Amino acid sequence: MTLAGRGIVVTRPRDLAPAFARLIEARGGRAFVFPTIAIEPLPPPAPLSRLRDYDWVIFVSPSAVRAARRGAEHWPPRAAAAVGSGTRRELEATGGDSEALLAMPQMQEVAGKRVLIVRGDEGRALLGETLAARGASVQYAACYRRVRPAGDCTALEAAWRAGEVHAITFLSAQALDNFVAMGGDTLARSLALFVAHERIAAHARERGARDVVIAGGGEEQMLERLVAYFHERH
DSSP, X not given: OOOTTOEEEEXXXXXXXXXXXXXXXXXXXXXXXXXXXXXXXXXXXXXXXXGGGOSEEEEOSHHHHHHHHHHOSSOSOSSEEESXXXXXXXXXXXXXXXXXXXXXXXXXXXXXXXXXXXXXXXXXSHHHHHHHHTTOEXXXXXXXXEEOOSOOSHHHHHHXXXXXXXXXXXXXXXXXXXXXXXXXXXXHHHSEEEESSHHHHHHHHHTTOSEEEEOOSSHHHHHHHXXXXXXXXX
C-alpha cells in the first residue's frame, strides 16, 4: 500500500518536519511542509546546570531535548525519560504522551525522588501534578517557547483546490489553532485531519472539523494510519 497521488500537509516545526516528510515521500506521497509552530529558545534555566542532581529528568518533546543539550553543563542526566517515541529517539541520538509515561512501572514508585521536567513555557500540568501526588519533588525547566510563524495558507489552499492536498497532520491543539489563524479554516474543515490523540481530536471537532483520525504521535504510527486510510478509499 502506498500514498501515491496523495498530498499530506506536515505542520511540525521546521527542524522536525523533514524526517516525517521523507517517510511520506518514500511511500509515494507528496509532503507539503507547512510549519504552524516555531521553536524559540529561552535563556538556559538554572536547573540545567544541575541535571545530575535529579533522580529523573523527563523531556516532553524533541525540542526539549535539543534545548537542554545546548544549555546543560553536564550531559547526559543520570536517568532520563521521554514523552513520545520521537522524543526518545532524539534523547538517544544525543547520548543520553504524558499518560503513557505515567503508566510506566518506573514512574509508580517516585516518592522522595527529585524530578525535573524539561519543557516549553506552556507545558501541560498533568505530568508534574501526578508525579507530585505520588510523592516526588517536582521542578520545571522551561527551555523554549512555541510561537506562530509568519505566513499564510494561500498557496496551500490553491494546491487543495487543484486536487493536490488531501490531509493535514497535527501533533498538538496549538498547531491546529495556529493553522486556522494562518488562514487554514476552510482546509481544516474540509480535509482529513490526522492527530496524535483524542484531546486534539476533540478540539478539532469543536472547531468544525468533520473528518478526524486519531493516528498516534509516532511518525511510523501516523504514516501507517495515513496509508491505511487512503487505501480504504481507493
